[in-house]
Amino acid sequence: MMNITAPVRHTNYSLNPGDELNDLRMSEQVRPLCDRVRKFIRETVQPISAEIEKLPENKADRWSFTPAHLELIEKAKSKAKAEGLWNFFLPNAHTGEGMKNLDFAYIAAELGKDLLAPEAMNCGAPDTGNMEVLERIGTPEQKEKWLKPLLNGQIRSAYAMTEPNVASSDAKNISTTAKLVGDEWVINGEKYFIFGAGDPRCKIMIVMVKTSPDAPPSKQQSQILVPKDTPGVEIIGPMHVFGQDHAPRGHMHLRFNNVRVPKENILFGEGRGFEISQIRLGPGRIHHCMRIIGKAEKALDMMVRRGLTREAFGKKIARLGVNLQMIALARCEIEAMRLMVLKAAKAMDVLGNKETRVWVSMINAMVPERASRIIDQAIQMHGATGISNWTPLAEMYTDVRQLRMTDGPDEVHWMVVGRHELSME
Amino acid sequence: MMNITAPVRHTNYSLNPGDELNDLRMSEQVRPLCDRVRKFIRETVQPISAEIEKLPENKADRWSFTPAHLELIEKAKSKAKAEGLWNFFLPNAHTGEGMKNLDFAYIAAELGKDLLAPEAMNCGAPDTGNMEVLERIGTPEQKEKWLKPLLNGQIRSAYAMTEPNVASSDAKNISTTAKLVGDEWVINGEKYFIFGAGDPRCKIMIVMVKTSPDAPPSKQQSQILVPKDTPGVEIIGPMHVFGQDHAPRGHMHLRFNNVRVPKENILFGEGRGFEISQIRLGPGRIHHCMRIIGKAEKALDMMVRRGLTREAFGKKIARLGVNLQMIALARCEIEAMRLMVLKAAKAMDVLGNKETRVWVSMINAMVPERASRIIDQAIQMHGATGISNWTPLAEMYTDVRQLRMTDGPDEVHWMVVGRHELSME
Amino acid sequence: MMNITAPVRHTNYSLNPGDELNDLRMSEQVRPLCDRVRKFIRETVQPISAEIEKLPENKADRWSFTPAHLELIEKAKSKAKAEGLWNFFLPNAHTGEGMKNLDFAYIAAELGKDLLAPEAMNCGAPDTGNMEVLERIGTPEQKEKWLKPLLNGQIRSAYAMTEPNVASSDAKNISTTAKLVGDEWVINGEKYFIFGAGDPRCKIMIVMVKTSPDAPPSKQQSQILVPKDTPGVEIIGPMHVFGQDHAPRGHMHLRFNNVRVPKENILFGEGRGFEISQIRLGPGRIHHCMRIIGKAEKALDMMVRRGLTREAFGKKIARLGVNLQMIALARCEIEAMRLMVLKAAKAMDVLGNKETRVWVSMINAMVPERASRIIDQAIQMHGATGISNWTPLAEMYTDVRQLRMTDGPDEVHWMVVGRHELSME
């Protein structure tokens, strides 16, 4: 007979369960900042967003901004700077101390309420990740040349990781190569779904490349700075997402044709590509998750309103069939997801990025899928209106659905969590 | 203690379980026709479709067809006529006998393989339903004026049922009114998601209206013929489906502003709107379901190919994690859905539309949802490529997702099945 | 077009999201107590449990304890008393202050690790709930007569609520009546699944009855003290749970045949039955949920061990097919459930039972169902062994499955959550 009396394994989850890791409050000192961000979005950003919404489409060139559009964006940015709501996400260069991940998670929930908000306060993806990386491991020259204008909001950036021809969710498959020829790296390969690379203001890209094919698998990759205007950088065109090209920002399909950049453009050193990924991915994913939860909350809100204003078969549809239970389930899932993301953020603050990897994978595996489902149910409760241009639901759906793949497919996150569980034995 | 010994209820499902209803073969006489349809699609329609695919976009007016486009469509139609593959879906006017639903289900599976195929053989929605209705209950004048050109493929038609301002899935909620003023019906109201109404060749619409608000609930509605060019018919614009407008066909948003049509334009008689719905909905839904199953089969096929050509973490992705089980489950669901649709078609042939309503609701509740799920899993297995314009999966998804609402929301179909089950007691 | 710009509703969930409600740590002062409880269970209770396990079955009378069995139970109890680990769950009678729900949630997780632990420390169901009710709203006489021996561990008690003949999940349906005849309540009716009523040491029951059929629906019920040996209290027999009778404790089926108790036996006053339910149900459910999570954790642990020690088709079964994802999902669900229960407990501490009702329903709707699923998956990964007497999994399953109904069916909890969501509009 099997031995069933062995004690349950002690895990980093259950050890000291009531300790600091379970204090999920925002810190006292960040609370006023969070209030100011919330107020700034409501009073400044949202009115500017509404103006932008009313601007005529740029039919001449969908892939550039009209001057009126750019002016409104810059207006929001300069107001944010004036109020000191600028770059607050960034760790202090000298002390290494920055905003706690837990605190930023709360702020990210606010930023998610308006599409313009992150850019207005210079904390939009992928710039935040790129700035964070440059701040932590950039050379003084790299900082001067690229971090400074990014911090000033003068340029934007892209992060080129995903490839069309391999399963790049297993980063070891990366096939874009960079070879050192004299004093230059010569880059060849293809990337796709590169967010923001179509934005005319994007000037610099961090590109994941294979530099050392003969090194151990986790030391073969490097990250390298490639100015977008380098000869050989070919923007083939936008990838559509459920038929949309999202001009003028887009998710670009790029080809690197013998692109040459100086030797110094490598970040952190050859073969350290994966180490850099650890810096950027954790916090970014927490912020993504909080934004997604914001969308799920919005979808639930729309379900409730719709459910209370429509009638069929003699009843408000909120009370018809499975709808009430769908609403209740959405509430439970949202609250559970929120607590999980806060706990992951806290774990990052207390235990560091590496120890927290499994928590980050847990929320990445859970949040986009469950939020997709909630938004899908909100669509269903709106009938045909739900997939139309009369509600934001269809766009919310495709946006979140996309994140089930482009931020690492669900399946890889489940694998990370599962393997961690096995390894605790 | 409860009585648990009562015999299980006898139902129309389980009575004579092995009888004629379970003979789901295509009839011998239709088999050659089905072969000819399959061959015609492969050899004639698909090449023409490929030519159409290569035509330049009609940038001048997205809401009309270019002459080259129209010419290709007409070419396919005249070839079909020449081969006698034209209007074969239609019951014989004199004998009342037509193709069996079961047989047409098999043919519908073939028609679903090419977007142009249904129109080429004059059996595309919503024309088939409209022609069937006119054939069965139209007056000689109505047949002469509208059925004849429809049968000749000279014009197209629309069916205007869904409304934006009420839950029209409960058809009793229909709010568009038609009032008899002198010899004319005066129509006022709003409809949306009216498929094909934007096609410049669409000349006639059948419109569901409320004519008799004081009659019993199921006798208040009528269906009425409204020529699209009647003054007061306002095409407000296309409804987007997940951001796409599907020009030049589209799903139109219409308003009827004091639209006047002659008294004789009413179909079948005042208050008989629901009776007409019974004629059109059953067979049409069976065909829809077979088309959707065709898409699910295509998605499964793409999953398998992808799964066998990509590798990650040292394995073909078809063998990674849950993927193999997803593939197996898709196969099971597809086979089960196919058998259910065939049985529903057979039941329609044997028991008639009315007795078969519950079967039609069963397949409508099952098929679009499960096919959506299969396509979604195929998307997931393709990574970001799956939502891009590099595969048809995103479009297949939105197309099928849409049918979970526009052909009656899943929830209404579940309700019909559930109520039927309760009523058998 | 619908108004989609209205702000998302402010809810008690999202208001001040980072405040005190999110501090889910155990309090500093309770931490040592929790450690002592953990140590006491490990060093004292578990060895005694193991001795009990080895006792021969009481074949003569399965519905009584053997003297050896009783002696061992009493030994555990006197050791707990000696260590001061006795009745610590109870609020102070004078100050009204007791252990925080959040703190007790952590302790409940420990208590769940051994079946004997709760009784050993006099905090087993349903005695805790009964003692809490008596403590808060009992008269001095009621306290003297019943609370005192309960607090001393001299007797045990039962709570008779569920009825076989009505859907008593809607408590308004309660059909057992109590009529005042002279100075006595005369009780008639039937109850079932009354846990602990078969225990020979059970001396007193709190019975939910209908006293005031003409009052408003929420004022018709009362709770009343009925000594088990009162004439007319008929124990018909045990209810089986998946075929088990759980002698000598059992879930009893009772009939009240003209049972007469003194007028003073009513608790809190006529028509206040629902108010009393509020006192008992909230905290009890939080403790239940923590125990269930403990079982889910045990099931996950067994899945991992089994998965790493069995091989099939050339691989450890933990890495076969969907198993790794099942393991990962179980971990995510467990962590999310734990955080939700802690938050519900905290909400009870901060906002009070009434405001927290929706949180209690959220965890009751989520936890037993998801834990059932996790245990079921652990069974599946054990093959036939999983349902056999070689593992505790089958018993864990039926135990948790049962709680999806006997502690209020899932459906009622979903309804409470859904209605609350609608009412926030």
Add this chain to the structure above:
Amino acid sequence: MMNITAPVRHTNYSLNPGDELNDLRMSEQVRPLCDRVRKFIRETVQPISAEIEKLPENKADRWSFTPAHLELIEKAKSKAKAEGLWNFFLPNAHTGEGMKNLDFAYIAAELGKDLLAPEAMNCGAPDTGNMEVLERIGTPEQKEKWLKPLLNGQIRSAYAMTEPNVASSDAKNISTTAKLVGDEWVINGEKYFIFGAGDPRCKIMIVMVKTSPDAPPSKQQSQILVPKDTPGVEIIGPMHVFGQDHAPRGHMHLRFNNVRVPKENILFGEGRGFEISQIRLGPGRIHHCMRIIGKAEKALDMMVRRGLTREAFGKKIARLGVNLQMIALARCEIEAMRLMVLKAAKAMDVLGNKETRVWVSMINAMVPERASRIIDQAIQMHGATGISNWTPLAEMYTDVRQLRMTDGPDEVHWMVVGRHELSME
């Protein structure tokens, strides 16, 4: 860009979809037999079953039948023989022709309606499979000695395949060995969950053993006849299923301690164990599936009755919340499962067992899991009554749940279906 224009693979599923394989009617000639079976069960078997139900428990020896019990069983058997309803499942020894699988599927649905029915007509598991194997590949001596008394209903038999110490779902793992020593096979090993081996009338077992460890993996196993009374056959005891031992039949735990049987007891030849499995498993599983569908139908029936007779929150519970949709979904799943099983049976008749393996795995993967879910929902709709001894639901649940493992775990069936799908490429 990927090639998306390749034609969908042609599969054995979709080829000639309307042909003979889709004729799922019972054959004309079997129809009268099916009617007679139905009548015999209703008029003869069920009354005898009811008498057996009322017999007092055999407290003296739970593992034997009382004479009264045996007498009633024999009475049913002799009546069946008298009516010619005996052994009708069996293929003709000379012509090789037997009842079609499709026809027997319909009859199996009838047999599933009473626990005694299969034994009464000598077509109960595992005897049918054992007789079929002996009939097809037994030697004249084996037939004379074991098939004859089995066909006469004088003895019963068991099939010993599953092992406790390995994942025997991968049959290559079988660890019970048989070594040829002189003229005898010497068998050592352990088996468990051997159904019927506890029945005192069981005289013979077919045991799966490893005879040729050095042969290729699929040629290492053999099946061998072992009389139950052979020295060294040790019945360790019954395996419990969710706490039940199912005396006097039970699922036995056996050990073979140097069990010696004559060389001639091997079936079909050394190393042909897997070939024999193909003979027995296919048809048996189809019959299992039909029986399970019968249980699902019974559960749905009970859901409907309960739903229409209970009220809560002012409504019949069938119309409350998700219940109506659960009922509708159950109906859809039952009809889809039934068609799938009939199609698998037909495929077996037309294509043979080997080609049909994927169909058998499809129904084994779908049917027990979905039926479990339907029964579980019926339990939920009955509240605590559903898990009690007042309904058969709890027993139905554990019975079907068990088949998700003991007849090959779901996961293995999914794997077979998935691999087949990949291999069609």
